[in-house]
Amino acid sequence: MNNFNRRDFIKLMGISTAAVATPSLLKAATGQSSLSPHVVVVGSGFAGSTVAKHLRLWSNNVINVTVIDPKPNHVSCVMSNLVVNEQLNMSDITFQHAILNKKYGVNFIQSSVASINHEFQEKQVILDSGEILTCDYVVLAPGISFDGIQGLDYQKVPHAWIAGEQTELLRDQVKQMSSGDTFVMTIPKAPYRCPPGPYERACVIADIVKKKGGKVVVLDLNSKIIVEEHMFSNAFSEIYKGIVEYIPNIEIDAVDSNNLIVYTKNHGEFKADVLNVIPTHRAGKIITDLGFNTVSDRWADVNPISYELKNTENVFVIGDSSGTNQPKSGHMANSQAKVCADAIIRKIANTPLDSQERLANITTNSACYSPITSTTATWLTAGFAYNQQEKRMKAIPASLGQAELHSVNHYKDMFSWSKNLFENTFM
Numbered sequence: 001m002n003n004f005n006r007r008d009f010i011k012l013m014g015i016s017t018a019a020v021a022t023p024s025l026l027k028a029a030t031g032q033s034s035l036s037p038h039v040v041v042v043g044s045g046f047a048g049s050t051v052a053k054h055l056r057l058w059s060n061n062v063i064n065v066t067v068i069d070p071k072p073n074h075v076s077c078v079m080s081n082l083v084v085n086e087q088l089n090m091s092d093i094t095f096q097h098a099i100l101n102k103k104y105g106v107n108f109i110q111s112s113v114a115s116i117n118h119e120f121q122e123k124q125v126i127l128d129s130g131e132i133l134t135c136d137y138v139v140l141a142p143g144i145s146f147d148g149i150q151g152l153d154y155q156k157v158p159h160a161w162i163a164g165e166q167t168e169l170l171r172d173q174v175k176q177m178s179s180g181d182t183f184v185m186t187i188p189k190a191p192y193r194c195p196p197g198p199y200e201r202a203c204v205i206a207d208i209v210k211k212k213g214g215k216v217v218v219l220d221l222n223s224k225i226i227v228e229e230h231m232f233s234n235a236f237s238e239i240y241k242g243i244v245e246y247i248p249n250i251e252i253d254a255v256d257s258n259n260l261i262v263y264t265k266n267h268g269e270f271k272a273d274v275l276n277v278i279p280t281h282r283a284g285k286i287i288t289d290l291g292f293n294t295v296s297d298r299w300a301d302v303n304p305i306s307y308e309l310k311n312t313e314n315v316f317v318i319g320d321s322s323g324t325n326q327p328k329s330g331h332m333a334n335s336q337a338k339v340c341a342d343a344i345i346r347k348i349a350n351t352p353l354d355s356q357e358r359l360a361n362i363t364t365n366s367a368c369y370s371p372i373t374s375t376t377a378t379w380l381t382a383g384f385a386y387n388q389q390e391k392r393m394k395a396i397p398a399s400l401g402q403a404e405l406h407s408v409n410h411y412k413d414m415f416s417w418s419k420n421l422f423e424n425t426f427m
Ligand SMILES: Cc1cc2nc3c(=O)[nH]c(=O)nc-3n(C[C@H](O)[C@H](O)[C@H](O)COP(=O)(O)OP(=O)(O)OC[C@H]3O[C@@H](n4cnc5c(N)ncnc54)[C@H](O)[C@@H]3O)c2cc1C
Pocket: 042, 043, 044, 045, 046, 047, 048, 068, 069, 070, 071, 074, 076, 077, 078, 079, 080, 081, 111, 112, 113, 114, 141, 142, 143, 144, 160, 161, 162, 193, 194, 197, 284, 285, 286, 318, 319, 320, 321, 328, 329, 330, 331, 332, 333, 366, 367, 368, 369, 370
């Protein structure tokens, strides 16, 4: 049963937060010191930008925050399928780091982080250039990395699952499709970034192919559609009848990137005119490289009351890289970042993180909107609360909701929701 209606959902568009540490506590703890605590944030996507902004905002600028990312601006995956179908431009989903610097005083360094030295109280963050930054706390928010697939060359076969040049490449390839062409895409093993995202992409492409004539083949590594099953299976079998062919339980063997062929272990081979392979994910490479404790050998093992790594003090992992039972989404990354910012501020203020009042208020939420056609969309949401007995985040049953029908109104709401999320994160 769907307990949630559209009005409830729109109320939820205001981004949720955990109980927020009071800046006065922090002032009392750091007021006499001439040295500001320094937090280095690795990655400036949804998780990294939100934590940086809120550390400055909620500490009344007491905390010195430096964000490091190799990309000069963040290109959002959220809404990026609408660049693929040319309803949006890249500039609509690109956010300047300079805004967080100007408005909140967040320092930005354009570089990749090669390593961190986390064994001592004073942490060292080592940049690709060899430069070393020292700090008191490190927040890792590097998003995802992909498992390798034999023969896969992203310059010929884009994943477009980390937005930017990959999004443009896929858009340009789809634009070149002619009547009767076949688009083949693969869906990674769950958990992956944005649970409804791959089905959304299939619908967006099918909408284009429907006008030209052709086919969309969806090769799913999972045994079934994992979210909004009714919505997407209806879309595939009714709106895009004869266009979308959905095949579950696929095992990929290799890819021929020159001839655009996917070889599978159990269903033969699939030849495409445009091929979009989205490999199975794991935490950002730096997390794997550093050899931290992992969940399922893929995700960073964190305590969800702070997102601090288990067994590694004062190093935190938020967003898609973290291994909790919460969905991997930009909305969720924003939510987790606020819990983390609150925890770091309390640590600096020597205030316990596990007071009854705080634990009872740790909540997060996630939302994804998915275009089904060029004028209609659907949505899905879930709220989570910390369960003190089980020491983990658990879905709040009454908060689980999804649209019953795809509609023009949901399509319009998608723009208000994303605007709200973008502003709360990047501005
Ligand atoms: C097509 C699509 C549609 C989506 N739709 C939705 C939606 O409707 N709703 C929703 O909530 N979510 C959606 N998502 C999911 C959302 O985009 C991700 O969950 C979100 O981006 C995760 O945020 P993050 O901060 O963990 O990672 P990212 O936003 O990917 O940011 C990671 C950053 O870390 C940087 N980085 C990596 N390694 C290093 C390093 N060593 N040094 C320095 N920097 C580094 C990267 O350059 C990057 O900027 C969608 C995703 C896709 C692909």
